Amino acid sequence: MxxxxxxxxxxxxxxxxxxxxxxxxxxxxxxxxxxxxxxxxxxxxxxxxxxxxxxxxxxxxxxxxxxxxxxxxxxxxxxxxxxxxxxxxxxxxxxxxxxxxxxxxxxxxxxxxxxxxxxxxxxxxxxxxxxxxxxxxxxxxxxxxxxxxxxxxxxxxxxxxxxxxxxxxxxxxxxxxxxxxxxxxxxxxxxxxxxxxxxxxxxxxxxxxxxxxxxxxxxxxxxxxxxxxxxxxxxxxxxxxxxxxxxxxxxxxxxxxxxxxxxxxxxxxxxxxxASQYENIRQAKIEDVSGIIDVIEPLELKGALIKRSREQLELEIDKFSVIERDGKIIACAALYLIANTNMGELACLAVHPDYKGGERGDRLLKRISQEAMNRKLSQLLVLTTQSIDWFKERGFEPGEVEDLPDQKKALYNFQRKSKILLKELLIKT
Ligand SMILES: CC(C)(COP(=O)(O)OP(=O)(O)OC[C@H]1O[C@@H](n2cnc3c(N)ncnc32)[C@H](O)[C@@H]1OP(=O)(O)O)[C@@H](O)C(=O)NCCC(=O)NCCS
Known part of the structure; x- marks a missing residue:
């Protein structure tokens, strides 16, 4: 086999x-x-x-x-x-x-x-x-x-x-x-x-x-x-x-x-x-920045996510997808393109603790993977400190610093010791 x-x-x-x-x-x-x-x-x-x-x-x-x-x-x-x-x-x-x-x-x-x-x-x-x-x-x-x-x-x-x-x-x-x-x-x-x-x-x-x-x-x-x-x-x-x-x-x-x-x-x-009447997954808008901060701040404090300032979020809002429930942002994820490579980085995947356990992480991962495939990317990178097994169970394989494109290698934070995980994407012909 x-x-x-x-x-x-x-x-x-x-x-x-x-x-x-x-x-x-x-x-x-x-x-x-x-x-x-x-x-x-x-x-x-x-x-x-x-x-x-x-x-x-x-x-x-x-x-x-x-x-x-x-x-x-x-x-x-x-x-x-x-x-x-x-x-x-x-x-x-x-x-x-x-x-x-x-x-x-x-x-x-x-x-x-x-x-x-x-x-x-x-x-x-x-x-x-x-x-x-x-x-x-x-x-x-x-x-x-x-x-x-x-x-x-x-x-x-x-x-x-x-x-x-x-x-x-x-x-x-x-x-x-x-x-x-x-x-x-x-x-x-x-x-x-x-x-x-x-x-x-x-x-x-x-x-x-x-x-x-x-x-x-x-x-x-x-x-x-x-x-x-x-x-x-x-x-x-x-x-x-x-x-x-x-x-x-x-x-x-x-x-x-x-x-x-x-x-x-x-x-x-x-x-x-x-058919959840209350939730919808969509591209983020500038008005969502405060809601995204509410979701990611506790995880930044825990060290699960790197700190992002409000200004940075405002500048990068078009990279974000969110799940909104009854007008409140309860989960988010972002796709960063890495110039001159066919690799995209999935970052800032986070589900508000009150809403964990509802496969929202999966829905966002699916959406980001789809977006990456639509952009003809063939690999998805994620750097994570506390959700390693979650990604491994979803088809990501461990990588090394050497596997990173040069611009990511230069930025890799050796103190943070994030695990590098990579997933091959199916390119649709
Ligand atoms: C990873 C994350 C988005 C998943 O959220 P979620 O979709 O609500 O996940 P669920 O609570 O439904 O969990 C689904 C399964 O994954 C497991 N799981 C959840 N978080 C996990 C983690 N950090 N590590 C390993 N497994 C995890 C759960 O135990 C559950 O397993 P089960 O189905 O056997 O019970 C969420 O844990 C999170 O916000 N993590 C912090 C931020 C982070 O580390 N992001 C990744 C870096 S970009």
Whole structure:
């Protein structure tokens, strides 16, 4: 086994531990089922399950239903991004969804019984977990058998996933009076994630990948504007976040091994949406200087950070990123470019002691790494006295004074004896 595989195992180990017993809702569009990479995706989902993550799958069926309707020469009616489900469309949806369900169950059962999984206690279950209600009449359009989710049997689903089963939900629901309704799979997924208090909601799509980024609720509108081809799904994600789903991930089938890389690597590979209503990570502004001082001063006094004057912070504010919570700065980090090198220095990474333990250091490290990669830098340097292991656990390797570029060597403070740590960055081509 070569080193990169061992490194992957080291990087993945804490995440395997962290995700064990957590509920993930993984939703994929009907297009994904038709994608040539679908069977690999199913195998990766089986691995996630075998590693102890509790999984609820939600599948779409839009292209399949459309194709059936076209074959019948029946009108496809969509109003305000919502299908109007007449009785022919409902019957078609039942048939298409039934066939897809069997196909997914078949592939998943096979994957769960084959190496490297081979776990007979795992299985896939689908059933009547969703109570639906009619969408009704809106602006004069009667949506007929199109419904919305009213309730999901979270208790039963939790019992099943806790016992190791994968639960498969489709975009059909039934009213208490026994009427069937056609639902949007995105709504089923969001509702399930919320009712189950899922740790993650992951949407898999078959379009081009969106950037590897961490997006806050506050940044979501500009992200939707910048990615118009994904606006439909992104608007669903926005609604889910506004509705209380904390973490949403977006992964493309176009990204090789995307699901496992997103879940088990520190930097991830897809786009992650963080729905804290109160916090946002952003570029620092001159008005943030006092807030940054409040965060870093106690750490300067402890010797964890070198002293920076207010004037210096004002001059260098454009190098800083901050996390703001309810108008207060609670964490910061800076990226310094080192002239004539492809190395950047991560400095002044600090989380206010009241807010430690919430992966904010990780979020800032990810943001600074991303910024460095955008600037085509290939190495990140950090000088630290008291957070050595924190960085080592995040892929930094010890370096020597000789590894520093000349201008940094000249400034190296031998009295402070900071540890020199370096991390290679993946350059995107
Ligand atoms: C490094 C730092 C930013 C991490 O803050 P954070 O994201 O809130 O970290 P958390 O509290 O969530 O800790 C995450 C994990 O790292 C560990 N950890 C936290 N600080 C650590 C440190 N200084 N050294 C080693 N491990 C540390 C925690 O124990 C925790 O481990 P666990 O997941 O096994 O429980 C924060 O400790 C800090 O502000 N340090 C002082 C400033 C500093 O030294 N900066 C680096 C120089 S630029």
């Amino acid at each position: 070569n080193n990169s595989r061992i490194d992957f195992l080291r990087e993945a180990a804490p995440y395997i531990h962290k995700h064990r017993g957590k509920i993930f809702v993984i939703a994929f569009a009907g297009e994904v089922i038709e994608n040539e990479k679908f069977s690999q995706l199913i195998k990766d989902i089986a691995i996630l399950s075998a590693l102890g993550t509790q999984i609820v799958l939600v599948h779409g069926a839009r292209p399949q239903v459309d194709r059936h309707l076209q074959a019948l020469d029946h009108d496809i009616q969509v109003v305000d991004d919502m299908r109007v489900t007449d009785s022919v469309t409902l019957q078609t949806a039942k048939e298409a969804i039934g066939a897809l369900r069997v196909e997914i169950e078949n592939q998943l059962s096979h994957a769960l019984s084959m190496p490297p999984v081979v776990n007979e206690s795992l299985g896939v279950l689908s059933g009547n977990f969703i109570t639906a209600q009619p969408l009704g009449i809106h602006n004069g359009t009667d949506f007929q058998h199109t419904g919305t989710v009213r309730k999901i049997n979270a208790k039963l689903i939790k019992q099943l996933t806790a016992a190791g089963s994968i639960v498969l939900l489709s975009s059909l629901g039934f009213s208490p009076s026994g009427e069937a309704f056609n639902l949007r799979y995105e709504d089923v997924a969001s509702f399930a994630a919320k009712s189950l208090q899922a740790d993650k909601l992951i949407f898999i799509h078959a379009d081009a990948a969106t950037p590897t980024l961490d997006i806050d609720l506050q940044q979501l509108d500009s992200f939707i504007e910048a990615n118009p081809e994904q606006s439909r799904l992104l608007n669903h994600i926005k609604a889910a976040m506004n509705d209380g789903v904390e973490r949403v991930h977006l992964v493309s089938t176009e990204t090789k091994d995307g699901l496992l890389l997103e879940i088990y690597t520190r930097d991830g590979i897809g786009t992650m949406f963080n």
